[in-house]
Amino acid sequence: MNPQTHDANSSETAGTSETAETTPTTQTTQSPRPGAQDINALREEIDWLDNEILRLVKRRVEVSRTIGEARMAAGGTRIVYNREMDVLARYRDLGPEGRQLAMALLNLGRGRLGR
Numbered sequence: 001m002n003p004q005t006h007d008a009n010s011s012e013t014a015g016t017s018e019t020a021e022t023t024p025t026t027q028t029t030q031s032p033r034p035g036a037q038d039i040n041a042l043r044e045e046i047d048w049l050d051n052e053i054l055r056l057v058k059r060r061v062e063v064s065r066t067i068g069e070a071r072m073a074a075g076g077t078r079i080v081y082n083r084e085m086d087v088l089a090r091y092r093d094l095g096p097e098g099r100q101l102a103m104a105l106l107n108l109g110r111g112r113l114g115r
């Protein structure tokens with residue numbers, strides 16, 4: 001059977017050696033083994049990504065502080081909980097570390113007021 005046309009509901013060849021040989025089940029779990037050149041290129045990508053993340057985090061802090069200052073100047077609250085719940089939900093995919101990341105972003109936006 002051609003795995004590209006495999007019907008997930010079909011069990012006609014399930015468990016046969018043909019299925020074991022043609023279905024790429026191990027490839028998705030095997031870790032790739034990049035060579036030294038690949039590692040250099042991947043490290044360059046990480047450096048670039050960190051730069052971008054830092055740039056975006058700094059912009060986020062700026063925007064968040066601008067909103068907070070405007071709201072407080074108008075007599076509003078420092079924190080808007082339902083908005084913060086939405087931010088936490090966005091990072092839920094990442095598990096406990098996602099929550100820490102979201103909390104760090106929220107705290108950065110509060111600046112000294114949040115400490």
Ligand SMILES: C=C(O[C@@H]1C=C(C(=O)O)C=C[C@H]1O)C(=O)O
Nearest residue numbers: 064067079080083084087106109
């Ligand atoms: C930026 C705002 O102010 C605060 C900061 C938030 C944030 O950094 O995401 C979210 C809610 C508010 O507590 C806002 O109200 O949108």
